[in-house]
Amino acid sequence: MSLPKAVTIFEMGPRDGLQNECEIIATDDKVRYIDLLSETGLRWIEATSFVSPQAIPQLADAAEVYARIRKAPGVRYPVLVPNMKGYERARAAGADAIAVFTAASEEFTRRNIGMTIDQSLEIFRDVVAAAKRDGVWARGYISTAFGSPFGDVVTPAMVARLAFELMEMGCDELSIGDTIGVAVPGQIDELIPLLLWRVPIESVAMHFHDTRGTALTNVYAALRHGIAKFDSSAGGLGGCPYAPGATGNVGTEDVLYLLHQSGIETGVDLAKVRRASRFIAGVVGHGLTSKAFQAMEAADARAAVS
Numbered sequence: 209m210s211l212p213k214a215v216t217i218f219e220m221g222p223r224d225g226l227q228n229e230c231e232i233i234a235t236d237d238k239v240r241y242i243d244l245l246s247e248t249g250l251r252w253i254e255a256t257s258f259v260s261p262q263a264i265p266q267l268a269d270a271a272e273v274y275a276r277i278r279k280a281p282g283v284r285y286p287v288l289v290p291n292m293k294g295y296e297r298a299r300a301a302g303a304d305a306i307a308v309f310t311a312a313s314e315e316f317t318r319r320n321i322g323m324t325i326d327q328s329l330e331i332f333r334d335v336v337a338a339a340k341r342d343g344v345w346a347r348g349y350i351s352t353a354f355g356s357p358f359g360d361v362v363t364p365a366m367v368a369r370l371a372f373e374l375m376e377m378g379c380d381e382l383s384i385g386d387t388i389g390v391a392v393p394g395q396i397d398e399l400i401p402l403l404l405w406r407v408p409i410e411s412v413a414m415h416f417h418d419t420r421g422t423a424l425t426n427v428y429a430a431l432r433h434g435i436a437k438f439d440s441s442a443g444g445l446g447g448c449p450y451a452p453g454a455t456g457n458v459g460t461e462d463v464l465y466l467l468h469q470s471g472i473e474t475g476v477d478l479a480k481v482r483r484a485s486r487f488i489a490g491v492v493g494h495g496l497t498s499k500a501f502q503a504m505e506a507a508d509a510r511a512a513v514s
């Protein structure tokens with residue numbers, strides 16, 4: 209067993225995280241949060257999404273957020289787009305990296321974006337073609353890759369078919385999502401070899417939610433297959449508002465702790481990520497679920513009273 213020597217972290221907090229917060233967060237706070245994350249050594253920060261403001265009111269200020277964040281050298285700020293309208297809005301705001309998103313579950317896709325899976329692929333074919341023409345980097349998400357919140361069956365073969373189609377249309381990278389946090393390592397072991405049959409390993413990222421506490425074990429299972437890109441959310445903020453009961457992404461602090469203690473480099477400063485998490489915890493007004501974040505907070509609280 210040889211684990212990768214270095215791993216790339218793709219930060220989800222400002223998009224997957226914030227889209228699940230009920231109270232509308234001020235644009236100033238979103239900008240400050242992303243600026244703090246830009247100081248951590250993270251090289252990929254999903255900044256916002258140019259979806260319908262009726263679908264996700266929280267991110268209706270996408271253009272303003274994107275315009276105002278400090279674009280740190282060496283950091284990319286992809287944005288989520290559901291269709292050509294979103295792509296055009298993202299480009300008008302200056303975005304040079306986008307992400308399209310479909311799902312392995314037919315029912316989830318219908319509720320999330322009002323389309324069948326095949327319709328979504330048709331729309332993304334045009335979006336990704338436009339991105340290629342414009343020199344824009346493109347990522348393709350496959351949500352609910354390990355289970356649907358609505359009980360319809362999702363198989364590894366269905367995920368692999370979507371992966372091949374997204375790569376064929378020109379995506380630079382795929383992110384395979386356990387949107388509702390149901391996956392266990394055996395499923396990772398089954399899916400990844402199937403994907404790697406046609407998709408280069410450096411184009412595969414894994415995206416785990418920690419709803420049932422299995423996210424970090426799934427990260428480790430994927431590492432053992434040589435996967436070296438993971439999505440995570442500072443503090444563990446997040447979830448998808450269209451997936452009932454979904455909770456946040458695996459915490460960036462948790463993944464960093466696991467990787468760094470295992471001798472795997474990320475280039476990301478854990479203490480600085482914690483600073484960004486602390487800031488956003490104060491804004492959203494509730495605790496954060498990342499265990500590593502909680503442990504650091506508790507250690508500081510103990511130090512303060514002793």
Ligand code: COA
Nearest residue numbers: 257258259260261263264290291293294320321322448450
């Ligand atoms: N940005 C802004 N407005 C958009 C838009 C976009 N990307 N796409 C569509 N709209 C607007 C249309 O202009 C139209 O506005 P109008 O009523 O003022 O004319 C309205 O939204 C409806 O457009 P329509 O094309 O019929 O879309 P829809 O209602 O079927 O919604 C999506 C389809 C994909 C746009 C919508 O479901 C969506 O944005 N989903 C995203 C969900 C999400 O982000 N989930 C979290 C990720 S896991």
Ligand code: ZN
Nearest residue numbers: 224385387448
């Ligand atoms: Zn997610």
